[in-house]
Amino acid sequence: MRFRAIDAAMRGLRLKFAGLAILACAAAALGAPAEGRGETGVGGGLLRVCADPDNMPFSNAEGEGFENKLAELIAAxxxxxxxxxxxxxxxxYVPNTVGADACDLVMGYAQGTGLIEDTNPYYHTSYVLIYRADNAxxxxxxxxxDPRMKNQRIGLFAGTPPASILxxxxxxxxxxxxxxxSGESSSxxxxxxxxxxxxxELDAGLLWGPVGGYYAQRSPKPLTLVPLVKERAGPSTIYGITMGVRPNQxxxxxxxxxxxxxxxxxxxxLLQSYNVPLMDKDGGLIEFGAAER
Structure with a gap:
């Protein structure tokens, strides 16, 4: 679960299911630059970033999420x-109430949605399967x-790619x-x-990689985290994540x-410090941290 509304085909990436309507809001918030803004995309000498104040591990108002840290790196x-x-x-996610020109960057955005301009991917990740390390x-x-999945009690989010594969x-x-x-924190x-x-209570669960990695690492019981990079049928479980920027700049x-x-x-x-499973665009794992605690 990605837990961020980025595209109807990727519902659940962050427990978000708003889909194309929010993409339209993103396009508005990152719309044509206001008069006098200029090509840099920066208003008034600032780097303005759209972010959620309570959506760990991505961002929060205290600046503890990895997208907060990445925004700080870019600003520096x-x-x-x-x-x-x-x-x-x-x-x-991107406020339509603020109107056009709300921010210069949306920190986490799925590659290739077509309704907003995006940067090159800054990481690729996947959904993950999580189960207890002592589950022989x-x-x-x-x-x-795997035939062993039969009769397992599995937690999932309807409409997400791994749920479709199941x-x-x-x-x-x-x-x-x-x-x-409504009103509930995705975290x-x-x-x-x-x-x-x-x-x-559950034998296993299916979550968006950054979220699964972050919270599995904090579990009181050791958990095994398996990036779903070997699926050969159904929708893709691997996605490139970019930053959203205004078009025509x-x-x-x-x-x-x-x-x-x-x-x-x-x-x-930075991403690995939050236990985010990283991979190349073909699904090869990149120095993924310890899968088991």
Missing amino acids: KLDLPLEYVWFPEGTG ELAGMDRLS AMYGLVANAKPFELR KVAEAMIAEIASG PEWKHKINKVIADNQQDINT
């Missing part, structure tokens, strides 16, 4: 003060087509669906699934792409 490299435009994801029955499982294999009868209710729902896996986009390219190793190190 561009020698610009950083300013946030806070807006809860549950009501539409599932030891070594690395794909959802359905293809006839494995949803024993699944437990999780939903994000709390992720923690709830992790808690049920740790307690044994090629120099600004180029500037952000250069920051990404020049600092890719530091970005990888």
Whole structure:
């Protein structure tokens, strides 16, 4: 679960299911530059970033998320003060109430949606399968087509790619669906699934990689985290994540792409510090941290 509304085809990436309507809001917030803004994409000598104030591990108002840290890195490299435009994801990640020209960057955005300009991907990641490290029955499982998945009690989010794959294999009868209710923090729902896996109420769970990695690492019981990079049927489970920028500002986009390219190793190190499973565009794991605690 990505837990961010980025595209109808990627519902659940962050417990967000608003889809194309929010993409339209993003396009508005990152719309044509206001008069006098100029090509740099920076208003008033600031780097303005749209972010959720309560959506760990991505961002929060205290600046503890990895997207907060990445925004700080970009601002430092561009020698610009950083300013946030806070807006809860549950009501539409990029605020249509703020209007056009709300911010210069949306920090996490799926590559290739077509409704907003995006940078080059700064990381690729996948959905993950999570189960207790002491669950001998599932030891070594690395794909959802494994026959051992039959009769397992699995936590999932309806409409997400791994849920669709489970359905293809006839494995949803024993699944437990999780939903994000209005006003509820997405991180709390992720923690709830992790808690049920740790307690044994669930045998396994399916989460968006950055969220699963972050909360599994904090579980009181050791959990195994398996990136779903070996699926050969159904929708893709691997996605490139970019930053959203305003259209028709090629120099600004180029500037952000250069920051990404020049600092890719530091970005990888930052993401790994949050236990984000990283991979190349073909699904090969990149120095993924310890899968088991």
